[in-house]
Amino acid sequence: xxxxxxxxxxxxxxxxxxxxxxxxxxxxxxxxxxxxxxxxxxxxxxxxxxxxxxxxxxxxxxxxxxxxxxxxxxxxxxxxxxxxxxxxxxxxxxxxxxxxxxxxxxxxxxxxxxxxxxxxxxxxxxxxxxxxxxxxxxxxxxxxxxxxxxxxxxxxxxxxxxxxxxxxxxxxxxxxxxxxxxxxxxxxxxxxxxxxxxxxxxxxxxxxxxxxxxxxxxxxxxxxxxxxxxxxxxxxxxxxxxxxxxxxxxx
Amino acid sequence: xxxxxxxxxxxxxxxxxxxxxxxxxxxxxxxxxxxxxxxxxxxxxxxxxxxxxxxxxxxxxxxxxxxxxxxxxxxxxxxxxxxxxxxxxxxxxxxxxxxxxxxxxxxxxxxxxxxxxxxxxxxxxxxxxxxxxxxxxxxxxxxxxxxxxxxxxxxxxxxxxxxxxxxxxxxxxxxxxxxxxxxxxxxxxxxxxxxxxxxxxxxxxxxxxxxxxxxxxxxxxxxxxxxxxxxxxxxxxxxxxxxxxxxxxxxxxxxxxxxxxxxxxxxxxxxxxxxxxxxxxxxxxxxxxxxxxxxxxxxxxxxxxxxxxxxxxxxxxxxxxxxxxxxxx
Numbered sequence: 404x405x406x407x408x409x410x411x412x413x414x415x416x417x418x419x420x421x422x423x424x425x426x427x428x429x430x431x432x433x434x435x436x437x438x439x440x441x442x443x444x445x446x447x448x449x450x451x452x453x454x455x456x457x458x459x460x461x462x463x464x465x466x467x468x469x470x471x472x473x474x475x476x477x478x479x480x481x482x483x484x485x486x487x488x489x490x491x492x493x494x495x496x497x498x499x500x501x502x503x504x505x506x507x508x509x510x511x512x513x514x515x516x517x518x519x520x521x522x523x524x525x526x527x528x529x530x531x532x533x534x535x536x537x538x539x540x541x542x543x544x545x546x547x548x549x550x551x552x553x554x555x556x557x558x559x560x561x562x563x564x565x566x567x568x569x570x571x572x573x574x575x576x577x578x579x580x581x582x583x584x585x586x587x588x589x590x591x592x593x594x595x596x597x598x599x600x601x602x603x604x605x606x607x608x609x610x611x612x613x614x615x616x617x618x619x620x621x622x623x624x625x626x627x628x629x630x631x632x633x634x635x636x637x638x639x640x641x642x643x644x645x646x647x648x649x650x651x652x653x654x
Numbered sequence: 655x656x657x658x659x660x661x662x663x664x665x666x667x668x669x670x671x672x673x674x675x676x677x678x679x680x681x682x683x684x685x686x687x688x689x690x691x692x693x694x695x696x697x698x699x700x701x702x703x704x705x706x707x708x709x710x711x712x713x714x715x716x717x718x719x720x721x722x723x724x725x726x727x728x729x730x731x732x733x734x735x736x737x738x739x740x741x742x743x744x745x746x747x748x749x750x751x752x753x754x755x756x757x758x759x760x761x762x763x764x765x766x767x768x769x770x771x772x773x774x775x776x777x778x779x780x781x782x783x784x785x786x787x788x789x790x791x792x793x794x795x796x797x798x799x800x801x802x803x804x805x806x807x808x809x810x811x812x813x814x815x816x817x818x819x820x821x822x823x824x825x826x827x828x829x830x831x832x833x834x835x836x837x838x839x840x841x842x843x844x845x846x847x848x849x850x851x852x853x854x855x856x857x858x859x860x861x862x863x864x865x866x867x868x869x870x871x872x873x874x875x876x877x878x879x880x881x882x883x884x885x886x887x888x889x890x891x892x893x894x895x896x897x898x899x900x901x902x903x904x905x906x907x908x909x910x911x912x913x914x915x916x917x918x919x920x921x922x923x924x925x926x927x928x929x930x931x932x933x934x935x936x937x938x939x940x941x942x943x944x945x946x947x948x949x950x951x952x953x954x955x956x957x958x959x960x961x962x963x964x965x966x967x968x969x970x971x972x973x974x975x976x977x978x979x980x981x982x983x
Contacts, residue, residue, distance in 0.1 A: 516675035
């Protein structure tokens with residue numbers, strides 16, 4: 404499996420706090436069956452601003468230690484950008500990295516505040532010949548209230564990355580229900596752990612896998628956890644199926 | 655500086671997050687219409703105008719924009735208390751040409767502007783409390799003031815008086831690029847909001863949207879540690895939803911206010927940008943050209959710098975992390 408969303412680099416954001424914890428997490432990831440992980444530490448202007456180069460150096464240093472320890476896992480560079488009007492420029496100027504130097508860009512929205520310019524940002528990325536990937540849509544209040552907006556993003560050209568933990572209610576029942584609606588509409592394209600700590604999500608993967616297979620079937624789960632993420636690794640595009648419509652709740 | 659400026663004292667809080675979203679939402683509206691000058695007003699008192707003005711201005715300043723708050727609530731000024739600076743000389747002194755000791759004296763706008771503890775954020779306080787704020791705001795001096803501040807600042811935010819009680823804010827609304835109405839959850843009356851909108855529209859003001867303040871948030875919904883709950887959460891809505899909120903109830907404004915609104919809408923405002931003579935336009939054109947060339951040169955310099963530093967080194971913070979990784983095991 405390939406994890407497209409993690410916060411495992413030490414001391415860069417609110418994820419792993421030191422190198423000891425990073426290695427605990429990496430061992431857990433191997434154990435859970437991951438061969439590749441994208442280190443997508445937050446990039447939030449004025450808050451977490453480690454640039455692409457910093458991340459490259461840090462990943463390189465960690466990978467040396469990974470080899471020494473003989474762990475069978477590869478870390479790829481990346482970032483979870485925080486939506487802003489500057490973000491596309493920061494990606495263009497290579498301050499914020501894309502996912503593993505590919506054309507895929509991972510970014511998040513505020514969980515509660517409702518931004519009204521997501522479509523503009525998606526468009527800007529598309530104009531730059533990049534593929535926007537929106538992190539954990541099921542966790543945004545905007546989408547919980549109105550899931551059809553996520554479908555509109557997909558129709559516009561964005562892809563959606565949901566969190567493994569959402570299926571077992573890690574972010575609450577509303578997030579779980581929203582994820583199920585999105586899965587049902589065939590609008591989820593990648594799964595990621597969004598792992599911030601050791602002894603958290605990786606140690607519950609068995610239960611999570613079971614739940615996903617039960618809900619969407621073995622093949623679909625393989626697609627979301629392995630086939631599609633591999634396209635990011637190889638920097639290839641893939642055909643997506645048309646998402647089903649979700650009825651608007653309001654208006 | 656008081657704790658009230660949460661966007662500065664706790665930039666990671668969910669409230670600050672909402673303010674950043676509000677800022678960017680306003681920035682994105684800019685494309686249709688210029689959005690350099692913003693008026694914050696409300697229907698009645700105590701809906702959170704000053705708090706929202708101060709925090710919104712702070713988030714603008716944090717992006718590096720030179721930002722000015724004008725405390726245009728000359729009846730109950732608060733900004734000087736929030737930022738802990740002297741309230742005089744200020745807006746009323748400039749408009750009335752009476753200095754803070756009561757003498758007639760022409761006062762320069764820029765002399766009234768005070769810097770704050772926040773970088774890029776400046777305050778034009780209210781000045782001495784005048785007997786006739788609406789009269790002062792109707793004078794030509796206000797247009798003169800707008801000219802000076804728009805030439806010197808990237809963003810100008812007016813913290814206005816409530817617009818149902820007095821006409822001060824209505825007067826300002828027709829001069830600024832957009833107006834934001836602050837409402838308070840379970841406090842603002844829909845009729846009042848409708849009336850406020852009507853008045854602003856009537857004098858030709860442009861409403862950007864409504865901020866819903868003091869929304870209660872249940873803590874349970876947010877299990878993620880660093881997004882904790884709070885009591886004050888504004889969100890911005892598009893103008894479309896103003897109509898939704900407003901319903902069909904109508905209320906007659908009193909005759910006196912009606913007359914005053916008529917008077918306001920009849921005062922001629924020279925449009926700031928189109929009033930220039932042809933010569934000035936040519937000057938502008940030449941200046942723009944010069945600016946473009948300068949920009950190009952600057953860009954070239956920056957690019958060459960980028961090229962030089964192509965062998966990029968890790969930042970100091972990253973170096974610390976790299977050291978800790980090397981020491982591991």
